[in-house]
Amino acid sequence: MSDWTKKLPDAARAYLENRKLDEVECIVADLAGVARGKAMPAAKFATQSLFYLPNSIFLQTITGDWADIAGEAFTEPDMILTPDFSTATAAPWTADFTLQVIHDITDQAGHPVPIAPRNVLKRVVQLYNDSGWTPIVAPEMEFFLVARNVDPTQPVVPPMGRSGRRAAARQAYSLSAVDEYGPVIDDIYDFAEAQGLEIDGILQEGGAGQVEINLRHGDPVRLADEIFYFKRLIREAALRHDCYATFMAKPIEEEPGSAMHIHHSVVDSRTGQNIFSLPDGSESPAFQNFIAGMQRHIPSVVALLAPYVNSYRRYVPDFAAPINLEWGRDNRTTGLRVPVSDPVSRRVENRLAGMDCNPYLGIAASLACGYLGLLEQEMPKPEYRGDAYTTDEDISRNLAEALDLLSAAPKVQEVLGEAFCRVYDSVKTLEYKAFLQVISPWEREHLLLNV
Template sequence: MSNWTDKLPEPAREYIAGRRLDEVECIVADIAGVARGKAMPASKFAKQASFFLPNSIFLQTITGDWADNPVGAFTEPDMIMVPDFSTATAAPWTADVTLQVIHDAVDQQGRPVPVAPRNVLKRVVELYNAEGWTPIVAPEMEFFFVARNLDPNMPVEPPMGRTGRRAAAKQAYSMSAVDEYGKVIDDIYDFAEAQGFEIDGILQEGGAGQVEINLAHGDPVRLADEIFFFKRLIREAALRHDCFATFMAKPIEGEPGSAMHIHHSVVDTKSGKNIFSGRKGEETDAFLHFIAGMQAHLPAAIALLAPYVNSYRRYVPDFAAPINLEWGRDNRTTGLRVPISEPRARRLENRLAGMDCNPYLGIAASLACGYLGLKEARLPRAECTGDAYMSADELPYNLGDALDLLEEDSALREVLGMEFCGVYDSVKRNEYKEFLQVISPWEREHLLLNV
């Protein structure tokens, strides 16, 4: 490890050039996508090739509780965390010079831990690779800037802009709306540049204080890593300017929700050509099979794309969120949209994922549905050319129903990994049970004295 800095990507080397590196954060994403791990002095990191964490971090719920282990006793054996130096990036908001490094989780025999979300995504990508395919994704991140909310009992409010007014809704694509919190955006750009991340564009979305950041297309694991890093980067930028950034699917009542749209294409590994387009630029059978796989398996995958009780508040009519499995060309009312593109860039956009999903698991689940479609060679139903918002609801209404559908789809569970699906189900049912024990203000207002 003495020359470990030679393995760093160029932006990380540039960040520490001519300065003393103080600290290295060794991190891994848990089931929720929260960064877990250890921070250590750079001198200590240089002397060790790996470190240990208990495997129980993948049984922890979003509330900090512990789910039952479905595959054995709760003995918390150690996993080995192995650094992936290609992920090393700056933490430019810290007072000292700090690098973050994502680690891979392996067991004591050196095998990938099947319940680690990054390993789940790698597993799905490897299934594509075994068929001679290379999956390509391009994610879009929607999120809200909101006023500091220190009391969970109080509703979330839009942030105060530079004009002294709260951010306004229904200003999609407005440049002046983005300028309201321009200083936060400036810090996001600066942090992203220091970390070596490429932003394809930033725009105002339809909600009050709602922003979208687009990332360039590329390798699924690398882009999931970037979203994992971006969530922290954006939160840190917001805190510098007395507001919060939230990736909740539906943080503000009466406002649209936040999605993580995922654009998909698949390339033939040998030829480098998009398998969704034929020699004359026409749509191929593979493209239709991919769409059909989405239609067949997305209902079960929703448990990963919409992982919290709040996620299902986004799936309501008339709030720009698709609640259907229809597909269409350049039709934003469909859950599966085919954007306008040249044949070599033909792709399918999955518009169902929420921004609250773990990026590794959201991308893995979406890719898994398309993979099954390619393998099963199904055909999709007819294209929707009208308003798909009028279509019948086809998605689960709550987290409990979604988990039931995932449990029933053995093909999807096999692709994602049976052991992972068992742990995921245990964690999410624990969270759902906790939620059902909470009495909401709506219940007190309308039921306390009326029933």
């Protein structure tokens, strides 16, 4: 083996055992969480220690347009990409033997590029570390398997199951419902094993063809890397079986949306103890402070947790998505839930993030709110008992409102980075303006001849 292959994780080395590596994909995540980068022969990769990409990849909208940043010349300087070999993993769906490697991104002076999503998350984690804390997260991934949709003017429908019927809704936790598309699930397991990604559990969610995958808890950057990889492998597994996997927040009318619930805890970096629990096992003031920070600051980061116009269709009462920032113990109607746990694993679950968010940015935004709460040391509102769907909505109802709140939140901008927030606002504002130019079927149906 060449020197660089000795740096690979065990799973990647096992994948290449007795095989000749053909290709290496050098990748980063853009603002949308889409993999960008270069693919090259393995022999070429072995002779280079770094690579280059223009910083304009972070100025591109989901539609392929380019945002202009006020006061900045658009010269597209090259960024320097250095492989993070700890992230190297197989791409087991390819015809040849291919590895993917996520790269660290710096400018030409060696400074982390502040608008790169992975660097934004690293920045937030470092703020915790500087305070003597280590943040821990455990994400849940929800997505839909749907029939192929090659005509965007047609509605999305559930996939055909092995029974010859379309996947049924309202079958949460049903094992037979999961078995309907078992071959896709089998490939997801196989791909994840080849990539060294650990699945904590797979279950049927409430929507037709909706699946949830739970990941084990751990380091935020590593877990965001894994979600980044999982999205790609799940799509590839679905395509093998003549269907799509979609991470849209709300792909099907009258069905629940897909969330990326994020569980948070924080440990003392010196002692390894969960700071949310006191020595006697009771809840600590830090636990209350963390919740208070989320209640106070989440409105300012909803634009990162719900990054598209479609995202806000998920926030519907009684459709398993929160509409508020209430908190409660073991209460799934609240935006902030405290799951049943022992003192060691005491945690807070943020239920507002959609599965369409960039995992690096969604986790960074959520952690930023808790971090500010720990610094501000305020108390949250009283615990909500009962059905929180009966409360008033207290989160943005569209992307424009959410972006305005982000622009007016200096504390959040300081944590996430002002340069990043400026670029994010420009890209998302351009996307929103493009959406407003589209005339929908609803408008043609109800307005064309009636107004």
